[in-house]
Amino acid sequence: MATPQTTPQGFTPFFKRVCQGEDRHADIYACIAILTNKTVADIQQQAESLGVPKVGPYYPYLDGDMIAKLLVAHNLVATVWKEAAGYNDLPDVAIAMVDYSPESEVGRCLVFARQRSADGKSVHPYVVDPYPHADSKLHLRQGTSELNGLSPSWFIGVHPKPTSK
Structure with missing residues (x-):
């Protein structure tokens, strides 16, 4: 049985939410914007420069390879899509x-x-959801108990690009 996890007092998430807006297919753009501290428009423009159509259905072009291209331009490396049974299967980002x-x-x-806490003694899992929910409490979900109702099926791991010597 999972034990409820309380939110650390004064917790400030590293990643700030970006709303995907009214475009129901812009969630991946919003996720990349969250990870890179850019706007959805910036990421969409970047994607268009790499061949993603400006208008209508562009989501088939946003496969793992395109996501990796968008992230590497911001010094981030992406893995391939992998199946997940839960958040324990996911890397730190x-x-x-x-x-x-x-x-x-x-x-x-x-x-x-x-x-992770500054002293490294505690770990605080959370999700930043770009979906334009009516209830703003769903934009940032923190702790194991809040994440249980929103299970991942697939994921792409993201980490900083190694610096070359």
Whole structure:
């Protein structure tokens, strides 16, 4: 049985939420914007410069390779899409796909992170959800108990690009 995790007092997430806006397919753009501290418009413009169409259905172009290209331009490295049974399968920072339908092979993406305390004694998992929920409490979900209802099916791990000597 999982024990409820309380939010550390004064917790400030490293990643700040960016809303995907009214475009229901802009969740991946918003996740990349969250990870890079850019706007959705900046990321969409970057994607268009790499061949993603400006208008209508652009989401088929946003595969793992395109996501990796978008992130590497911001000194971040992406893994390939991998299956997940839960958040324990994810690295410390990831783009996670939730609400996944195997029949249509569609889900929506959010950013998952494990933030470690300064002393390294505690780890605080949270998700930043770009979906434009009516309830703002769903934009940032913290701790194991809040994440249990939003299980990831797939993920792309993200980490800083190694510096070359």
